[in-house]
Amino acid sequence: MNTTTVGPSPTDTLSVLTHSRNKVTKTWKADGTIAAFDDAKYYTLETKAVDGIKGLSILLTELAANPNACLIRGTPVSHETMAGRDGPQYRHGLVRKALDYFDDQPLHSVMIDVDGYQSFAWDEIAHPKEAIDEFITTQLPAEWHDRPYHWHLSNSFGHQSKLNDGLRVHLWFWLARPLTSAQLKAYAKATDLKADVALFNPVQAHFTANPAMEQGVTDTVAKRSGFVHGIGMVHLDVSDEILTIASNTGGGGQTILDLATQDTVAIRLNELGLVKSKTRDGFNIQCPFDDEHSGPSAESSTQYRLPHTNGHSQGQFICLHMHCSERPRMAYMQQLGLVNTIDDFDNLSELPEVIEAKAEAGVTEAVKAARFMVFDAIDFIKRDKASWFIKGVLPRANFGVFYGASGSGKSFFVFDMMAALAQGLNWRGRKTTKARVLWIAAEGQEDMRKRVQGFCQHYKINPADFAMKFIANAPNLLKVEDVKALIKQIKNAGEFDVIVVDTLAQVMPGGDENSGEDMGKVMGHCGEITRQTGAMVGPVHHSGKDASRGARGWSGLRAACDFEYEIVREGEDRAASITKMKGGADGGAFGFRLQTIIVGQDEDGDDETTCVLQFTDSTPATIAASKTPAGANQKRVMSAVATLTADGTGVTTHALVANVLTQIPPPQHPKRDIRAQGIKQAIDSLVEQGSLVSIGGIVTLPSKPKDKE
Numbered sequence: 001m002n003t004t005t006v007g008p009s010p011t012d013t014l015s016v017l018t019h020s021r022n023k024v025t026k027t028w029k030a031d032g033t034i035a036a037f038d039d040a041k042y043y044t045l046e047t048k049a050v051d052g053i054k055g056l057s058i059l060l061t062e063l064a065a066n067p068n069a070c071l072i073r074g075t076p077v078s079h080e081t082m083a084g085r086d087g088p089q090y091r092h093g094l095v096r097k098a099l100d101y102f103d104d105q106p107l108h109s110v111m112i113d114v115d116g117y118q119s120f121a122w123d124e125i126a127h128p129k130e131a132i133d134e135f136i137t138t139q140l141p142a143e144w145h146d147r148p149y150h151w152h153l154s155n156s157f158g159h160q161s162k163l164n165d166g167l168r169v170h171l172w173f174w175l176a177r178p179l180t181s182a183q184l185k186a187y188a189k190a191t192d193l194k195a196d197v198a199l200f201n202p203v204q205a206h207f208t209a210n211p212a213m214e215q216g217v218t219d220t221v222a223k224r225s226g227f228v229h230g231i232g233m234v235h236l237d238v239s240d241e242i243l244t245i246a247s248n249t250g251g252g253g254q255t256i257l258d259l260a261t262q263d264t265v266a267i268r269l270n271e272l273g274l275v276k277s278k279t280r281d282g283f284n285i286q287c288p289f290d291d292e293h294s295g296p297s298a299e300s301s302t303q304y305r306l307p308h309t310n311g312h313s314q315g316q317f318i319c320l321h322m323h324c325s326e327r328p329r330m331a332y333m334q335q336l337g338l339v340n341t342i343d344d345f346d347n348l349s350e351l352p353e354v355i356e357a358k359a360e361a362g363v364t365e366a367v368k369a370a371r372f373m374v375f376d377a378i379d380f381i382k383r384d385k386a387s388w389f390i391k392g393v394l395p396r397a398n399f400g401v402f403y404g405a406s407g408s409g410k411s412f413f414v415f416d417m418m419a420a421l422a423q424g425l426n427w428r429g430r431k432t433t434k435a436r437v438l439w440i441a442a443e444g445q446e447d448m449r450k451r452v453q454g455f456c457q458h459y460k461i462n463p464a465d466f467a468m469k470f471i472a473n474a475p476n477l478l479k480v481e482d483v484k485a486l487i488k489q490i491k492n493a494g495e496f497d498v499i500v501v502d503t504l505a506q507v508m509p510g511g512d513e514n515s516g517e518d519m520g521k522v523m524g525h526c527g528e529i530t531r532q533t534g535a536m537v538g539p540v541h542h543s544g545k546d547a548s549r550g551a552r553g554w555s556g557l558r559a560a561c562d563f564e565y566e567i568v569r570e571g572e573d574r575a576a577s578i579t580k581m582k583g584g585a586d587g588g589a590f591g592f593r594l595q596t597i598i599v600g601q602d603e604d605g606d607d608e609t610t611c612v613l614q615f616t617d618s619t620p621a622t623i624a625a626s627k628t629p630a631g632a633n634q635k636r637v638m639s640a641v642a643t644l645t646a647d648g649t650g651v652t653t654h655a656l657v658a659n660v661l662t663q664i665p666p667p668q669h670p671k672r673d674i675r676a677q678g679i680k681q682a683i684d685s686l687v688e689q690g691s692l693v694s695i696g697g698i699v700t701l702p703s704k705p706k707d708k709e
Contacts, residue, residue: 010178011051012107014059015076017043017097017205018069025067025209026155028217034156037207042094045076053174056109057150057227060172063208064152064225070209073181074102074202097203098281099308104202106178108233111206112140113196115154116166118531120524121560124167125158129226131167134524137517138480139194143237148230149173155211158221170206176233187238201308263306265315268336282306282315288335293321387583389421389498391431395584396497397562398530399523401504402576403541403551404567409574409594409611411502411540412451413567415439416592416613418500419455422468428590428615435497436467438490438535442474442506447610454599454610469493477507478518483525487532496535501526504539513553523560550579570623577620591618622702624691633682634691636660641692641701650698653683 017024022038029035050056063069076082076095083090085100095101117124117139119131132151136144154168162168179187184200187193199206210224269275269285276284276299287293287302302319317332319325388395394417404410420427424434441448448470456463471489476482490496501507504522511518526537543566544552550566551557558564564580577589594611602608629635640659644651651659660679667673683699686692693700 010108011049012056012109012178013075013105014048014050014107014109015072015074015102016046016048016063016069017072017095018046018066019043021068023067023209023212024070024205025207025212027212027214028159028219030214030216032160034159034161034211042091042096044093045095047076050109053109053148053150053172053233054227056172056174060150060152060208061225064210067209067212071206072097072102072203073105073107073200073206074099075105076101077103097205099203102202104180104182106180106183108175108178110173110175110179110184110234111199112171112173112194113199114167114169114171115196116168118166120528121520122524125163128153128157128167128169128221129228130520132169132171133517134521135167136171138521138524141191141193143235144173146230147173147232147234148228150225150227152208152225153221155207155209157224158219159211160220173234176235177238179236179238183238187236190239203308263315264338265304265333265336266306268338269304272336279303279305287319287321287324288332289319289324289327292323294323297321388431389433389435390417390427392584393417393427393430393578393588393590394421395563395581397536397582399526399536399561400538400563400565401541401551401557401561402538402565402567403543404576405543405569408543408567408569409592410567410576411444412594412611412613413565413574413576413590413592414500414502414538414540415451415455418498419466419468421498422466423461434467436469436495436535438469438471438493438496438499440471440473440475440499440501440507442501443503445472448472448502450599450608450610454597454612457599458597458612469496474506474509476509477501477522477525478509478511480525483528487529490529490533490535496533499529499533499535499537501537501539504541507539516554516556519554519557523557566620568620568623573616573618573623575618575620575623589619591616591622593618629686629691631682633660633678634686636663637679637682637686638691641699645700650700653680653694653697653699656683656699 019038019040019042022040024037024040026037027035048059050059063071077085079092082095082101083092086096086098089096114132114135117131117135119134120138122131122134124131129151136149150172152170152172154170156162156165157168181200181202185197188195188197188200211219213219266283269283274286274288276286278284279300282303282305284300285302285304287297290297290302301321302317302324305316305318307315314329317327317329319327394400402410402414417427418437418439419425420432421435422437424432426432439448452466452468452470453463455461456466471486475486490499505513508518508522511522513519526539529535529537541557542552544550551564558580561580562582563578563584565576566579567574567576572593573591574593575589575591578584578586580586581588593614593616595614596609596611598607599610600608629638637656637660640656640663641651644656644659657676657679661675664675664679666675683692683694687694687699691702693702
């Protein structure tokens, strides 16, 4: 098959297996369930040549429409060899997904199976492509990044019963150097590749079809597959050591007997004397639960089928007795004493058999059912905890941002709020629910130490009794390893309700704040911190060059916030205002000034100082009003208003324009006199920025803020 390639790429020959009538895809049924694959044993074989990732994508797109077909990595042996290996089960012109029929071969094409990845930043159902990009950039090594690939969502993805199961997708890449299945498995183990190595077996089915739909059922996923352009091919650093390991594991021509000698379960069954006789796919065995059977067992009543036979990557126990018909694989493993002999797993809770056992025991179903309980109104409005940390000011949420220009006092403002929260003190007369606060001092650690000391000194708090905790370093929230290490340290330190990151710029070194990719990754990692610790994350951030356009960088930041605070300053007056509040009212403003206090002396005997907050009535409007007028007309207008309203009354717009007009010499050509127009524009600008107040045509100066005790 000739196709367009992405760079020069040698040809792969893939084995396509097709059943005459049975489906090798799942079926969405009208009753809301999903039917598993049909029990297909014999297939017709067709080999397909592809000469690059684009050609592979074209083939996969064609196969997506064929519910009876799938792919395997192996290359077929001769029919004479098939017949010799498989004996009486061999049927001329047909093949089975078994090593009797296929040998391993080096291929450029490789599939990564993503099974249940929980995206940090994206809803997997609504934004599968974005979640896929996140998986590649955060879970796969750098050599897989920015490469072209074909993606195909799994059969169950998007089904109503799987909406919370995360991202399930097959990702196909093209390697610069072809590797056998054994070499891929050795590479995956050496690099801890986030992939199911079972897919790297020569006869493991790569399911390529879209799900089948019963009559009246509609696929909820509009687009299940696609091609993503990139640069070049995947260059894997496969060392000679890895190749040596792979060569020692065997490959082509492996028989059932070979599998049995390498399978831990088969070895254990033989040690215990439970093997009765050999079958084509494993053994007839004495059931480990034989004493629970209600009657005698026939020779083939209980079987153990070896891994990578009959389309299963795991070994399978099959017992026809009623007591065992619903028994999960994990139960057999435990009965045989094999739970702790399984390699490559640090956490047994992640084993497929453990998950299956829980599911079959009803645990998973019970948890899901609880998430979708139907409540009466009286029960629905009951809440387990307060909705606010600080009532009407700081909500219990997942993510919020505090931003302002450099020198605006934003970190001082946030620290004052969090200190009250940590101590359980009312903040500005508002009720506070005491919370466990962690402050990540990613910059200015020494200044932060003085700030804490100053707060304790000013409010007469013994530092030993100050409940807030601190990290005096800057994690890199662009790197998964830093995020994991941070989460581990947070968990080790105890439980937290709020985590402040000061500042956002310092925890994304080298990142682009205007990039949705970089900012999305950081926000996603903040979300992961929340998921792992249960704490709300609140970064302190800078405003952009144009403060009127909000926080610096990517516009998607504000959309992701549950709340947002802006801190502004003019001279010594400062104000923080709520610019966004989900589930609450925005627009609230909190004025303050910074009061300098002495916290000690340095080695030269000079005073060391910090600041604490002094509350005022300032608002963003009054701060804007105190700004120096820009331009001659604005200065004339402000001067005139000050004079004309000195008695406490206002002045009409008409009288104000007339007064200022007398201060401006008339032009040489009366027909070009636009003085009044310029004055009116100056008045409008001053009103808009809050320097003047205009109500019903009467202009006044805004009231000045007062300090609060």
